[in-house]
Amino acid sequence: MSFPVSFEFFPTKTPEGAAKHVGVRQALYARKPEFCSVTYGAGGSTQAGTFTMVRDIQNEGVGAASHFSCIGATHEKVRAELNELKAMGVKRIVALRGDLPSGYGLGGEFQYASDLVAFVRQGFGDWFHIEVAAYPETHPQAKSPRSDLDAFVAKVRAGADSAITQYFYNADAYMRFVDEVRALGLDVPVVPGIMPITSSTQLMRFSDACGAEIPRWIRLRLQAFGDDTASIRAFGLDVVTHLCEQLRSQGAPGLHFYTMNQSVATLEICDRLGL
Numbered sequence: 001m002s003f004p005v006s007f008e009f010f011p012t013k014t015p016e017g018a019a020k021h022v023g024v025r026q027a028l029y030a031r032k033p034e035f036c037s038v039t040y041g042a043g044g045s046t047q048a049g050t051f052t053m054v055r056d057i058q059n060e061g062v063g064a065a066s067h068f069s070c071i072g073a074t075h076e077k078v079r080a081e082l083n084e085l086k087a088m089g090v091k092r093i094v095a096l097r098g099d100l101p102s103g104y105g106l107g108g109e110f111q112y113a114s115d116l117v118a119f120v121r122q123g124f125g126d127w128f129h130i131e132v133a134a135y136p137e138t139h140p141q142a143k144s145p146r147s148d149l150d151a152f153v154a155k156v157r158a159g160a161d162s163a164i165t166q167y168f169y170n171a172d173a174y175m176r177f178v179d180e181v182r183a184l185g186l187d188v189p190v191v192p193g194i195m196p197i198t199s200s201t202q203l204m205r206f207s208d209a210c211g212a213e214i215p216r217w218i219r220l221r222l223q224a225f226g227d228d229t230a231s232i233r234a235f236g237l238d239v240v241t242h243l244c245e246q247l248r249s250q251g252a253p254g255l256h257f258y259t260m261n262q263s264v265a266t267l268e269i270c271d272r273l274g275l
């Protein structure tokens, strides 16, 4: 039986970027993804770009999921955008709180992603399959690992169907998180988010911002490679393939790849995994 994969993209910013991304998507579609998702900038910055790419993916015959962040938004705006997605035939969303760009006040009628999940269920019934974010290494703003787990549980109890995790390079953190979720009586699928390693500086910057830990043994090796991109990619391929193998053998229900709008690294990992 095939093992489910999904691919995440972000909206392109230029017509040239959009044209190039068509080829990236086509290459990845060959792996028969369960769905492809498109990120959504908080504050509405890329909402139009998100919906355009979601529409393109649907038109290409692949299931699309729109990420949807609610921070700073009103009920009215969220309802209107969800109606737009529904009219497009989109059946899956990734419901998020999101992060406001610095300089924005909090405002808005949603405080947490759980508020959005409840709002979607209340207004749209079972139309949308609702994914939510999970943090095996704990969300950076959480008061404690336990309060973050409670926040995850609240999203599921509000009506989420499944979860995608923040990326991580420590399989034990994922396994423990899933065990804790199961111990609380929840059986939602928790799909690991996989970040291929292709660049050292970009990964460090990203990970600092989102609270994902780069284990010391990986960080030191990446730093030692300097600007030797070929060695970084070869090492990254080994590390991430091994992580995916561990996750699959320990029961992960699928793999969600943060493609960073590139196909090569994700395809290489899929090749090695036989996906």
Ligand SMILES: Cc1cc2nc3c(=O)[nH]c(=O)nc-3n(C[C@H](O)[C@H](O)[C@H](O)COP(=O)(O)OP(=O)(O)OC[C@H]3O[C@@H](n4cnc5c(N)ncnc54)[C@H](O)[C@@H]3O)c2cc1C
Residues within 6 Å of the ligand: 038, 039, 040, 041, 042, 067, 068, 069, 094, 095, 096, 097, 098, 099, 111, 112, 113, 114, 132, 133, 134, 139, 140, 141, 142, 143, 147, 148, 149, 151, 152, 154, 155, 164, 165, 166, 167, 193
């Ligand atoms: C799979 C995935 C996809 C993502 N896609 C996007 C995207 O497209 N666009 C984007 O802008 N960002 C995206 N993000 C990042 C995400 O928006 C940020 O991590 C954001 O800071 C939290 O969003 P959330 O939905 O996890 O929030 P929440 O689940 O609301 O949690 C946010 C914080 O609040 C805490 N919390 C929640 N509920 C409560 C409560 N009742 N009381 C006290 N504390 C509480 C949590 O512990 C956590 O620290 C994504 C993250 C993941 C893992």
